[in-house]
Amino acid sequence: MSGMMNLVGSSDQENDGWRKGPWTPQEDQLLTEYVKLHGEGRWSSVSKCSGLKRKGKSCRLRWLNYLRPGLRRGHMTPEEENIIVELHAFWGNKWSTIARYLPGRTDNEIKNYWRTHIKKEKKSSKNQEKRRIPLEKKRDQEVITNSVPQESHVVIDEPPLLMKQKSSLTRLLSMDFQYYNNFPPVLMPQENIAENSWSDSTCSSIFAMEGLWDGLWNVDE
DNA sequence: AAGCCATGCAACCGCCGGTCA
DNA sequence: ATGACCGGCGGTTGCATGGCT
Known part of the structure; x- marks a missing residue:
């Protein structure tokens, strides 16, 4: 110090x-x-x-x-905030990875935003969260059941944490997040997950989001 | 008006992995 | 094989600022 x-x-x-x-x-x-x-x-x-x-x-x-040219400055939009929350739930403090999904935002900016805004909000709404979690779990379960066919290559003895991560991303891809209009095609979340632990349908869901991302960046600040 | 406090953000540090001689 | 160098990354710090008392 x-x-x-x-x-x-x-x-x-x-x-x-x-x-x-x-x-x-x-x-x-x-x-x-x-x-x-x-x-x-x-x-x-x-x-x-x-x-x-x-x-x-x-x-x-x-x-x-x-x-650097192309940097977006100013406040995060609610959409961006939601993206950060979801991606952080999936990757944790992989700020540079998260930043790749938010063109124009830097890892430093996202990191700062997380620490100052989101972490604080989470803390203050902890009690509310406790009541919300059972509903979320139920919804996650439904999404997984719907989006991952039984016959796909899902790892059976998956650790609980991985299940949680998959749940988060799956929800991210679901229609709850319509502002994910264009999922960047560059990156697949393979860092934390064994290659064959994703079903074909999940992967194709991700790539199906291509070409729609522009809509997000047209959102007024 | 002045002091205190909380918050936001820019910038630094140390660590780690990749590359190359 | 290995050591030096470089760049990337996450964590941390401290200044600036605005709100509150």
Whole structure:
């Protein structure tokens, strides 16, 4: 903690010749020009080529979280919040993975949002949740029963946690979440789940969401 | 008006995995 | 095979700001 104190503060703060703390508009401009010329990556050479006295990591973070084109700034929409809640229920704190489903949002932003907004809400509505859970469980059970045919390759001795995860994603794909108009085709939630633990129908459900995502981003902020 | 407190967010750190010489 | 380097990721910190007393 005390270590952090001497890092941030004055924007002129330096450490071994490296600048730390808030970025100035001039630094932003230098970084932007560097990326325009050299593209993303090779962050370690930014300081050499651009004259920035920032470490590569710092440059990368600044670019990805703030300067990169196409970033969506401002409040999360209720739709985005719901997506975050559902994906977090599935992946946990895999912020970068979750961010891939929210174009224009960064993992840092989502992480911050989760900690400040959603976690707080969950805490405050804990009592309400307790009463809601039995209903959710029942609905989840119904969705699983309906969407995963008996003859598919479902792992039989599935651990309870996995069942919970599958339930969450299945619900995400269900019509409860009509704003999932276009499920990004890039990523499949295979990281936590054995390849053959998903039924063919579930996988095709996911890919069936392709081509509809645009609708979400037209939602007014 | 001033002080305190809670909240939001930008930015840093350490760890880890991938790549390459 | 291995060590150095780099980038990605999640966790954490502290500043800025706004609301409350």
